[in-house]
Amino acid sequence: MGRDGRTGRGGRIARRGFLIGSAAIAGGVAFGTYLYQRVLDNPLEAGLRPGEIAITPYVKIDASGITLITPRADVGQGAYSVQAHMIAEELDVRLDQVRIEPGPPSAVYYNGVVGAEALPIAATSESFLARGGRGAADAAGKLLGLQLTGGSTTVPDMYDRLRMAGAVARETLLLAAAAQTGLPVDQLRTEDGAVVLPDEMRLAYVDLGAAAAEIVPPEEVTLRDPSEWRYLGREQMRTDVMAKSTGTQTYGIDLVREDMVYATTRTNPARGSGMLGFDAHDAKAMRGVRAVLAIEGGIAVVADNTWRAFQAAETVQCDWGEPTYPPSSAEQFEMVANSFARKFRDSRFKDEGDVKAALGSSGDGEMLVAEYRIPYLAHAPLEPMSVVVQMGEGRLDIWTGTQIPRFLQANAAALSGLEPEQVHVHVLMSGGSFGRRLEDDYVLQAVEIALQMPGPPIKMVWRREEDFSHDFPRPLALARGRGKVVDGKVSALDLAIAAPSVAESQLGRLKQPAFGPDTAIVAGAWDQPFQIPDYRVTGYRVPAMVPVSSWRSVGASGNGFFHESLMDELCHAAGADPLAERLRLCWHGPSRQVLEAVGEMSGWGSDLEKGRGRGLAFVLSFGVPVAQVVEVTAMEGGIRIDRVFVAADVGRVIDPVNFEAQLQGGVIWGLGHAMNCELTYEGGVAEQDNFHVYEGMRLYQTPEIVVRGLENGTTLKGIGEPGVPPAAPALANAIFAATGQRIRELPLSKSVDFL
Structure with a gap:
């Protein structure tokens, strides 16, 4: 050493x-x-x-x-x-x-x-x-x-x-x-x-x-x-706490350049479909409008301020092309359900014991069969997509918040005909992302505008409705689970997951090849540190539909719900304590210690009064074992979330304050989306277009969140995403503990109300 x-x-x-x-x-x-x-x-x-x-x-x-x-x-x-x-x-x-x-x-x-x-x-x-x-x-x-x-x-x-x-x-x-x-x-x-x-x-x-x-x-x-x-x-x-606390932090959307003009865009809300034509007569006559331009898939309006650009863009009559994927959520889920077939099988990284024999026999033990469902989810950062571009003589400048500056530079160079070294990307602080700024679609739209209007700096900002309808969401998915319990123990677990491929969709837009199976389809499920005698996880790749992207914790965000819901059901079917049974099955030292810690923190096993319940979930994602216990109370008007206990091991905690903040934020993000959020489609278009119909957790609903960081792992890891996956299953398992109602579909608000 x-x-x-x-x-x-x-x-x-x-x-x-x-x-x-x-x-x-x-x-x-x-x-x-x-x-x-x-x-x-x-x-x-x-x-x-x-x-x-x-x-x-x-x-x-x-x-x-x-x-x-x-x-x-x-x-x-x-x-x-x-x-x-x-x-x-x-x-x-x-x-x-x-x-x-x-x-x-x-x-x-x-x-x-x-x-x-x-x-x-x-x-x-x-x-x-x-x-x-x-x-x-x-x-x-x-x-x-x-x-x-x-x-x-x-x-x-x-x-x-x-x-x-x-x-x-x-x-x-x-x-x-x-x-x-x-x-x-x-x-x-x-x-x-x-x-x-x-x-x-x-x-x-x-x-x-x-x-x-x-x-x-x-x-x-x-x-x-x-x-x-x-x-x-x-x-x-x-280093940013003072600026953010006083409202003086400058984000990409705040940037102002001398002689700047303002733009917004409208493109086909059916992602990937084009525009057949448009009529901008009314928009061009509006006050402050400088130009209405055709861009790929739609139009751009340039004006003397952002509000006037927004207003003018709404008056443009656009003839949109038809969607190229199943237009309704019902049809999309049908396509997912039809993908549980050998020709769509993408991976089987976990295949231990003989699941076929174990679940095919009618011998001792109790069988369990369940199906779980999760929806599309939007990234919806508070700062909508925005960028400033300026095309000069042999030079293109781009100011924006981005997670992919070199990809953005290369794609902007290809679009503009410049060499990459002639494209100058100035990375700015972002007001949220959750994976959305791994894309450069909004930047390339602004470059299209600048190519048609070289000279002045152009600030392009999307309306919130454009932001929602043109997101690349977290994929929808189905999981079919089977399991068996014998003599009070979980003896077999078989989980099949069908979802579109994030890698195929996202890398395709970045003009990068995607080889082999997509681990995101099964991440947070196949790689869990449990030693179950007959244990299998299979991924099925759904043919491309709505273009999808990475969303905070990617595949593990939904697969944690699938795996830990099934695990909890099996523990209860066995008559086993959910914590004790996970500990019995867990072979990985740091993961066991995380489970033990959250049990001790939450007082697991102690009595709760009638109508209250605790739910446990454990997910190892991004190399980080995280265990969460959610406490809820079932009241006359619905479910109240009281407390959440979180234990995680990143090997070494570099910043204790931010470690706690990231886990608390991950819990709120995971719970809020599990409670309320989904993107549904009709006519190929997302029906949720702003926060009033895509509602996260409210401040009054936020529980006390107690965090503990362990340092038993041998490798240093990050904590921005691993706090998200256990939140949804821990909440669903807590609702079952309090009410006896087993919920297998997100968002949970389809089945219960929240206070």
Whole structure:
């Protein structure tokens, strides 16, 4: 073990190419050591002004201050803050001494962790093949320059790289101070943005920039031991908390440029279908309207303010093409039900024992058969899709919140006919995403407008109704479950899940190939750490219908409901305690400890008065075991959610405050959607077009949420998404415990009322 025993890294880490641990070894084997170890260009060097130095792609210094580059997008989850703290921990600066910027699109900011989520590798597996697969995914991310924020990967992917970047910058500045003063490096130390000499004289980093520019950064650095940490692992104040608390945070939609004009678009609400024609006579005559333009699939209106663009767009008479998929929700669910057939089988990653024999026999035990259903769900971030674009001579500028800056750059270049380096993407803070900003459709619409109106900056904003109707939702899905209990124990579980493929739909829009089975169809179900004698999970790929996309926790968001509802039904059929039976079946140490913790936190097993109930659910997703207990009271007017207890293990809690906030937010997100939300379709168009008909959890309905973070896992993981999947099944199981009513379809409001 190195000085950082928790990561298993060597005490000294090579800077060149940022090669770290087993992933580097596996990547070298899989892709060739030379290609994998090559040093990627530092994108900051091209735009340096006199007196500036970019010691690494993450640290820039000039006479006016220090800039930290935090390339993972901030969509409200605190990504900028946690990245900055990781650099600052090793660089030895306070966060009030630095500027934070997301940096430009660049291959050097590739995500080496996210690709592993698409592989059929259980997070609990530490086999040689599993480690090799993760290493190959890391190498592929580097070779492809996969700059992407998602999959709860910001912390696990950037943890070593950003600390190392800070350490390299710190050691370079120490060398610069030594060269300037003639003192040995071992007589110098750093503190709060300065090198401190033996006589306590301080040389500010900003004053050492010119000298540091003449220093070759060290090839190796030693990372600080966690016992020396000032920020990581301790309560931190997020860098955006003051701005967000005072209403001064600037989001993409707030951007104003000189001489800006304003636009909005209307395209066929039947996704993927075109426009046959339009009549804009009335719109063109309205006050402030500059132009009505044809774009792919619809029209754009350009005006002197956003409201006038909105109003004019509504008057345009559009002749829409017919939908290319089943037009109604009933027909769509029928298509899903018809996909439980061998020709649609996509995967069977879990197939232990002999399920066919176990469930086909009429011997001892009790059989259980159940079908579960979940709807389409919208992303619906509070900040609607918005972007500012400006087309100049041989240059296109784009300002927006995005999770895919390099994909966006490439697609905008292809659309405009420019080279990628002529497209300048300026990433801004996002007012929510939940996966929606993994798409660039709204940006490409704005580029179409700019191509027809070069010169002025154009702010394009969607109406909320356009945002809802043109979302790429979380897929609808059906699950058919069977199981058997013998002698008071769960002995067989067979779960078949049918859903459209997120990978096929989303990667197709990004012009990327989608190979092999889609793990998202069964994620959060096939990879659960239970040792059931006869255990099988099968995924069926429904032919493409409404275009779909990643939604917070992706496949696990629905599969957690399927798996844990079936598991709970089997436990009750066996007459077994749901917690005790899960513990009996669970073979994975950290998962067992999470279950034990939530049981202790919630007082599981203690008596509740009549009409009250506790529901338990456990889901391991994104490598994070999470257990939740929901307490409810069945009252005369409906169900009241009283308390929620959450235990999760991410290996190491980097920011305790944000860890708690992310889990609480995940619970609220999961419960609110489980209670009320769905997208239904008629005529190929989503019927829910604003929040009044797509209602999340209200403030008065929000329960007390108690969180506990465990640190027994061997690998550092992220927490943005894993809190979501257990919420829906825990609530449904609690309703059963309180009322005896078993609900197998979301949203739950179809079956019960909530207070």
